[in-house]
Amino acid sequence: MASCSTEPKVPFSLEPYHVSTELGFVLPAPLVELPGYYRPWMEIAFQVSDLVQSHTLRSRIDKMPLLSTEYLQSHRELRLAHLALSAMTMGYVWQEGEEGTIQVTLPRTLAVPFWEVSRSLGLPPILTHADAVLANWRKKDLDGRNLELLVSLPGGDSVRGFFMVTLLVELAAVPALRSIPALVNGVRRGDGEAVADALEVLQQSLQDMRDTLKLLHVYVEPSIFYGIMRIYLSGWRDNPCMPRGLVYEGVGPEPVELSGGSAAQSSLLHCFDRLLGVQHETDSGLFLARMRDYMPPAHRRLIQDLSGEPSLRDFVQGASHARLGRAFEQCLSRLVSLRSDHINVVGRFISVPAGRARRLRSQGRTPGGPLSQAPVALEERGTGGSGIMTFLKTVRDRTRDARLLGSSEVPEDLNTAMHKATSKGR
Numbered sequence: 001m002a003s004c005s006t007e008p009k010v011p012f013s014l015e016p017y018h019v020s021t022e023l024g025f026v027l028p029a030p031l032v033e034l035p036g037y038y039r040p041w042m043e044i045a046f047q048v049s050d051l052v053q054s055h056t057l058r059s060r061i062d063k064m065p066l067l068s069t070e071y072l073q074s075h076r077e078l079r080l081a082h083l084a085l086s087a088m089t090m091g092y093v094w095q096e097g098e099e100g101t102i103q104v105t106l107p108r109t110l111a112v113p114f115w116e117v118s119r120s121l122g123l124p125p126i127l128t129h130a131d132a133v134l135a136n137w138r139k140k141d142l143d144g145r146n147l148e149l150l151v152s153l154p155g156g157d158s159v160r161g162f163f164m165v166t167l168l169v170e171l172a173a174v175p176a177l178r179s180i181p182a183l184v185n186g187v188r189r190g191d192g193e194a195v196a197d198a199l200e201v202l203q204q205s206l207q208d209m210r211d212t213l214k215l216l217h218v219y220v221e222p223s224i225f226y227g228i229m230r231i232y233l234s235g236w237r238d239n240p241c242m243p244r245g246l247v248y249e250g251v252g253p254e255p256v257e258l259s260g261g262s263a264a265q266s267s268l269l270h271c272f273d274r275l276l277g278v279q280h281e282t283d284s285g286l287f288l289a290r291m292r293d294y295m296p297p298a299h300r301r302l303i304q305d306l307s308g309e310p311s312l313r314d315f316v317q318g319a320s321h322a323r324l325g326r327a328f329e330q331c332l333s334r335l336v337s338l339r340s341d342h343i344n345v346v347g348r349f350i351s352v353p354a355g356r357a358r359r360l361r362s363q364g365r366t367p368g369g370p371l372s373q374a375p376v377a378l379e380e381r382g383t384g385g386s387g388i389m390t391f392l393k394t395v396r397d398r399t400r401d402a403r404l405l406g407s408s409e410v411p412e413d414l415n416t417a418m419h420k421a422t423s424k425g426r
């Protein structure tokens with residue numbers, strides 16, 4: 001957040017940003033059906049996983065009629081259409097694995113409506129976090145206690161586990177999102193008590209997000225994630241299997257490069273970084289900024305607008321308010337821990353199976369089970385296309401760097417550097 005001394009007249013509110021007080025960034029009550037005209041899409045979308053497994057998805061999509069998008073009217077209709085068309089697109093592109101993509105062109109009957117729906121929503125024509133997680137759920141029972149996915153991809157229960165746990169992480173963050181107006185308005189007014197209260201809510205949400213993230217270890221099987229699911233989340237940018245991108249037939253002759261679906265496209269941590277004054281390094285900052293192009297525009301605008309608010313970090317530093325300082329430091333410390341937990345997840349779900357597959361290949365053996373299907377080109381890369389571990393560790397370390405100088409928990413190397421700097425002048 002930038003420093004700014006003038007106090008705007010209108011209090012900050014989440015109203016303009018499509019953030020629900022109950023569900024945060026999650027789309028409330030997603031539709032489960034489109035008007036009957038769109039049955040040819042929905043019949044295929046609900047069976048993507050089976051059709052890929054029987055290698056018949058491409059031929060089904062090739063025979064699909066070209067439908068007009070003019071009967072899609074509400075935001076929720078467009079979101080369901082985007083989810084359905086994106087799942088079909090991922091299945092179409094990756095049905096034959098990494099070897100079978102070089103010549104792929106997305107057929108007109110899929111490419112044209114997908115392009116139009118994407119343009120109406122301000123989302124890119126590829127599967128995003130906003131599709132697979134935020135708009136891909138429904139209540140299974142009338143009492144709403146069980147949730148299920150609307151549209152799935154190959155990988156069985158692990159796909160369900162992966163998308164559902166990510167959804168639960170989004171829900172765990174809702175109290176923190178709800179406290180953003182109190183936090184921003186508190187800084188504007190110079191009200192240390194109100195800001196400390198809001199930071200304590202953020203701190204608790206970050207802990208709840210950490211606890212929820214652990215569920216991945218229960219509900220997702222690493223070899224299924226690595227060997228089967230991952231390719232269907234992958235995009236056609238920075239991906240050696242599709243170096244030139246994907247041609248959207250009927251849209252234009254040039255291939256288009258787009259990153260795959262990743263929770264790096266979740267708006268949560270982007271907002272928390274802005275609030276807490278975390279500054280990312282150039283390369284990782286550019287990657288994260290690019291991920292914002294994959295978010296619903298209203299959520300992207302929230303992140304942008306938070307950057308224009310007076311700096312919370314400067315406020316805390318200037319306030320000499322013990323509870324406020326503690327709450328701020330705790331938030332950063334939990335955000336660092338959340339990122340460290342996530343690095344462990346990535347180690348278990350990507351680095352370990354990738355290492356095993358590489359070892360077997362170097363011994364001239366073919367990995368068995370789901371690992372035999374793992375895409376080799378993605379070994380060192382995330383589905384969003386990043387070089388994984390360096391990126392994630394840099395992002396985590398820069399979060400740590402945002403801690404306040406003089407904090408008792410400042411890392412040792414920084415203390416040493418400060419000591420050297422201050423003793424020079426003596």
Ligand code: HEM
Pocket residue numbers: 162165166169170213216220225261262263264265266269339342345346349350381382383384385386387388391392395396
């Ligand atoms: C099997 C589970 C997961 C794996 C293997 C995984 C993997 C990755 C990878 C490789 C990246 C680097 C960016 C890219 O290229 O996509 C990334 C980024 C990221 N992921 Fe995950 N992820 C998992 C689950 C989650 C969940 C459940 C969340 C929580 C919502 C999450 C949040 C993030 C965030 C926020 C980033 C951006 C980096 C940051 O801000 O620290 N991930 N993830």
